Amino acid sequence: MKAYRYLTGPDDSAFCHRVTDMLNKGWALHGSPTLTFDPVQGRVICGQAITKDVDGVDYSPEMKLSEL
Known part of the structure; x- marks a missing residue:
């Protein structure tokens, strides 16, 4: 899964x-x-987009991206 955040x-x-x-x-x-x-x-x-590849995890709208 690829996660995305915008700080x-x-x-x-x-x-x-x-x-x-x-x-x-x-x-x-x-x-x-x-x-x-x-x-x-x-x-x-300021704003900065960041991404993270997370193996073995399926995306769910309920997940807390800050905890990945």
Whole structure:
């Protein structure tokens, strides 16, 4: 099974740590990161798609992708 997640958050070190944590858990970057500006909050928001191949698991909408 190939799992997909899209991580989002403020453009700060915490976001980079979240992505780094997922990479160290076997996830891989998928495409380029995205950036947008939130004028209400006055900050930049990042997004990064990640994927992971998981052997021996069948996809189910009930599964928690963050736990793979």
